[in-house]
Amino acid sequence: MGTRVTTTTRFKAFCTECRSKVELGAEALRLAVGRTRERTFYSFTCPECGAAVRKPAGERIVDALTGAGVSTMRLHLEPGGPAAMP
Secondary structure, three states: OOOOOOOOOEEEEEOOOOOOEEEEEHHHEEEEEOOOHHHOEEEEEOOOOOOEEEEEOOHHHHHHHHHOOOEEEEOOOOOOOOOOOO
């Protein structure tokens, strides 16, 4: 019988308010994917100071976050999808 080790992916980020380097699990991050790169970002609440932090997310970051199971929201509708509310 062997011992089973579970590894949870952790991400390092800097808080823009208190400048702390923090380590966060996937459950602490949120990813918003916009129609353009400029409108795609990830966000988290700094565990040190409580500030809401929002940072741009390029393709590599999007891939890493989605691969780790970070909660993702699409900010645009796909063609043929449900109509937007006025």
